[in-house]
Amino acid sequence: MIPSYIDLEAIFDHYDAVFFDAYGVLVDGIDSLPNAEHLVNMMNTSAMNYFIVTNDASKSTESLSNKFQSQGMRIPVERIVNSGSLISGYYRDQDLLGRPTLVLGTTDSRAYVAGSGGRILDLYSPTEPDVILFSSSGPYDWESTLNHLLNLVSKRFKEKDPIQMVLPNTDFIYQDGPAEFGMGAAAFVKTLEEALMRLHGKHDFLRASKLGKPNPPIFIEAIRRAGSDNAVMIGDQLETDILGANNVGLDSAVVTTGINKRSDPKEFKDMPDNLTPRYILTSLV
Secondary structure (H helix, E strand, O other): OOOEEEOHHHHHHHOOEEEEOOEOOOEOOOOEOOOHHHHHHHHHHOOOOEEEEEOOOOOOHHHHHHHHHHOOOOOOHHHEEEHHHHHHHHHHHOOOOOOEEEEEOOHHHHHHHHHOOOEEEOOOOOOOOOEEEEOOOOOOOHHHHHHHHHHHHHHHHHOOOOOEEEEOOOOOEEEOOOOOEEEOHHHHHHHHHHHHHHHHOOOHHHOOEEOOOOOHHHHHHHHHHHOOOOEEEEEOOHHHHHHHHHHOOOEEEEOOOOOOOOOOHHHHOOOOHHHOOOEEEOOOO
């Protein structure tokens, strides 16, 4: 499949709802990207049906809204769908209420788990967790933390009492400045999963449950809020934004302001269809 070029006017004319990724589309991790402020102001003024669909689980929707406000964009909480907001439903569906949970992440991440009924543990708590939730790639030391978790998860697996691992944010990398990038929690978890597989072979219990893009739950929630599945996902990462939209039957448009740098449709000719967007969006105006 070869994508075609499209502009925002055509997108707004054709779709009932528009889903935007945040990092690499509206912000570079520090500041808003060119034309993002104008776009958000225009969508608010015109009462357009738009939502920010982000894998960021390190911030609450309130913190995200405040962050966007500091970057010149007034995006109300009700227009933000992030992977962290899916944690409560996951805890309910998996019957994890009251279960001791190790949260590797921020204060907001811990609040998500506490609000979902999880009992928060620290990394080296004498109580062993039943759940480990990975919400961000810091500020803990990777090597010592990986070694600790490798031995803990392996021990519990051998005892036939496996620890449930949860990864809300499946981004391997993310934009962290105009020309800077960071390693996401998914890179940390992938390393742990690979080590566990080499010790014990392939088992579902040794793989983290994924909540964010490209997995369906976050898109299902966005569609529910939008009130329509005639929607398009605009993002910068083929492996999350585009793959996820294709997985649930949504159209997608890729930008060139973040991780993806392919701007010519011919550059997608050898790309698997599930990683290929329908459109290339070259500008936010």
